Amino acid sequence: MFQRNVAEIEHRIGVGHRLYRWLFPLLTRQGFNLVHAGIALPNAGSLVLHQRWGFFHAGAFASAAYKFGMWLDVSDWRVELSTRSNSPSKPRLYLKIAGRSSASHLEEVNQQKSRFSRRLKFSGV
Known part of the structure; x- marks a missing residue:
């Protein structure tokens, strides 16, 4: 299972599109054929x-989801990558x-976390 919540400062700048451009080919190469997305509502941009x-x-x-101090409905969406x-x-x-x-993968993940953390501090979040 993969979960990604896009921070408010990242809305409307293409983060979701970049993620799926990277993720769909990877999942296809791994042999997955179906992707599910659970979207907490309301969330027009994600829909x-x-x-x-x-x-x-x-x-x-x-x-089904507790976010922002309240219980929200979750909409289930799916797409087939292959038959x-x-x-x-x-x-x-x-x-x-x-x-x-x-080991090399773990090092790369840690570097990405560090860059993301610095970016959030810079933006004041």
Whole structure:
């Protein structure tokens, strides 16, 4: 499961599009064929983003997320990356398809966290 909440300062600057441009090919290479997105409502911007990426509404869950000090409904959206098989294979590990060791990947993740943390401090968040 992958979760991404886009901070208020990152709204309307293409973070969601960049994420899906990177994530969809990766998930396809790993062998996944279906992506789900749970969107806490109301969130018009996220609904538009997901519709642009081909997601369709698949259901809803009443009072399923607690954010901003209140219970919110969650809308379930999904998109198929490829046709599903009746005999699916196990997903391939990210590190195997990326051709990396877990140590180099961990170092890169820590560097990204550090850069993101500095950016938030700079913006006053």
